[in-house]
Amino acid sequence: MAGNSQRRGATRKTGSKKGAQVGTGGKGRRALEGKGPTPKAEDRTYHVAHKRKAAAERLEAAKSRGRRTAPVAGERAATEPRTTSSRPSRPGGASGRGSKPAAGAEIVAGRNSVVEALRAGVPCSGVWVNHKIDADERVREILKITNDRRLPLLEVTKPELDRLTDGLVHQGVAIQVPPYAYVGVDALLERARYVGQHALVVALDGVTDPRNLGAVLRSAGAFGAHGVVVPERRAAGVTASAWKVSAGAAARVPVARVTNLVRALTELRDAGCFVVGLDAGGTMEVGELELATGPVVLVVGSEGKGLGRLVRETCDVVASIPISSAVESLNAGVAAGISLYEVARLRRQEA
Numbered sequence: 001m002a003g004n005s006q007r008r009g010a011t012r013k014t015g016s017k018k019g020a021q022v023g024t025g026g027k028g029r030r031a032l033e034g035k036g037p038t039p040k041a042e043d044r045t046y047h048v049a050h051k052r053k054a055a056a057e058r059l060e061a062a063k064s065r066g067r068r069t070a071p072v073a074g075e076r077a078a079t080e081p082r083t084t085s086s087r088p089s090r091p092g093g094a095s096g097r098g099s100k101p102a103a104g105a106e107i108v109a110g111r112n113s114v115v116e117a118l119r120a121g122v123p124c125s126g127v128w129v130n131h132k133i134d135a136d137e138r139v140r141e142i143l144k145i146t147n148d149r150r151l152p153l154l155e156v157t158k159p160e161l162d163r164l165t166d167g168l169v170h171q172g173v174a175i176q177v178p179p180y181a182y183v184g185v186d187a188l189l190e191r192a193r194y195v196g197q198h199a200l201v202v203a204l205d206g207v208t209d210p211r212n213l214g215a216v217l218r219s220a221g222a223f224g225a226h227g228v229v230v231p232e233r234r235a236a237g238v239t240a241s242a243w244k245v246s247a248g249a250a251a252r253v254p255v256a257r258v259t260n261l262v263r264a265l266t267e268l269r270d271a272g273c274f275v276v277g278l279d280a281g282g283t284m285e286v287g288e289l290e291l292a293t294g295p296v297v298l299v300v301g302s303e304g305k306g307l308g309r310l311v312r313e314t315c316d317v318v319a320s321i322p323i324s325s326a327v328e329s330l331n332a333g334v335a336a337g338i339s340l341y342e343v344a345r346l347r348r349q350e351a
Helices: 048-064 110-120 137-148 158-164 183-194 212-220 240-246 261-271 308-316 332-350
Strands: 106-109 128-129 153-156 173-177 202-206 227-231 255-257 274-278 294-301 317-320
Touching: 106 110, 106 137, 110 137, 110 173, 128 137, 128 158, 153 158, 183 227, 183 255, 183 261, 202 212, 202 261, 202 332, 212 227, 212 240, 212 332, 227 261, 255 261, 261 274, 261 294, 261 308, 274 308, 274 332, 294 332
Parallel strands: 128 153, 202 227, 202 294, 227 255, 274 294, 274 317
Antiparallel strands: 106 173, 128 173
């Protein structure tokens, strides 16, 4: 380096780490080139959209051959309703995955509850199914009814189903039903007359837990009750929790919602029903109700307060369920189930 070669550090010593760099000769050119636009989700074999598209294609191919394909364990449920669009309709009228329920609608979750509701012909505006659900007989029946009734079907992931059901135990399936249609008290009596039986009605006083209401509905359906009466205020209504516990009985047992329970009990008594209140301090046991073979109304109070004063005074008699310990108590669902069983037993003996 002319004129400056003797300056300290101007020249590199022999054997130093740094040396002349060899060029890539074009070897890294391919790595610098772009890979083009990202493929569509349905064209990526690992993507859920591709699997949904493949399932829809298999279903269409099966339909063209005149048969249906049944989902197998570990495979996405391919059954979809016949709709005017190539994509399945969304429950609630929404267009995105995991759409929210419609305003005022209720969500019924769980395989038993859903299949019982669909069997009973409950109006349903949407069906959600986990895309990795293990298909058993109940799931296959749910999908068959969904297809036969042309109900909107949407496959979602488990986290989405958890969010839609608000933490309920859904077992991979849920449906959306409109708000429950309550009936009048006269409809319960008419139902008994239609089947040619003495009326058997359960009235709830101050039962605020919908799970207890669901248990009462289940017992009412099991022992042939013609309906349940609940007050509008300070009482549970037929919500998703009640649907769940009733295991579909809410679709078979009508519920009358009244503004004044005392007035409704008076109307039932004037119609010929024997009104029986259930309370720990009853004058007789439920199994000794000889008049239970005729038209009867069983009034169940809350576990804490029991029957209200006016309701108790309206009853023709107050009966109790014998238990082994005075400190124990039964909740409304259990008390109603035992009492309905006793009434059904007395009626079988009379027949």
